[in-house]
Amino acid sequence: MKVQVQTKHLPISPQKLRLVCDQVRGMGAEQALTVLNFMPQKGAELVRKSVASALANAVNNFDLNRSDMFVATIYADEGPSLKRVKAGARGRYKPRIRRTSHLTIVLDERGE
Structure with a gap:
């Protein structure tokens, strides 16, 4: 049985979050939690919380076995961007875009 979790409006760009997602795709869920715990990236903590x-x-709502679960699908999409400005030289301003992400994780059981 598949269990899907969506985490929205994460304060990190999708490009940075995808680097972490690629590392854990296809791993067992418990192994992914261990790997994410030791990764130095900011996105690793956000992904770890969502996988957990x-x-x-999966365990509490659907009575699935914890050790049989693996990360079947994981991807990061763009969320809304916040437009901000930063002061520049000679009284000008520089536009800045604060990007956010939507993270989707699907856990599935290993086939017997």
Whole structure:
């Protein structure tokens, strides 16, 4: 059975989040949590919390075995961008775009 979790409006760009997602795609859920715990990237903590939430949902809501779950699908999409300005030289301003991400994780059981 598949368990899907969506985490929206994460304060990190999708490009940076995808680098972390690529590392754990296809791993067992518990192994992914261990790997993410030791990664130095900011996105690793955000992905770890979402994987832990998906795993807890699978165990508590659907009575699935924790050790059989693996990361079947994980991807990061663009969320809304916040437009901000930064002061520049000679009284000018420089536009800045604060990007956000939407993270989708699907956990599935290993086939017997």
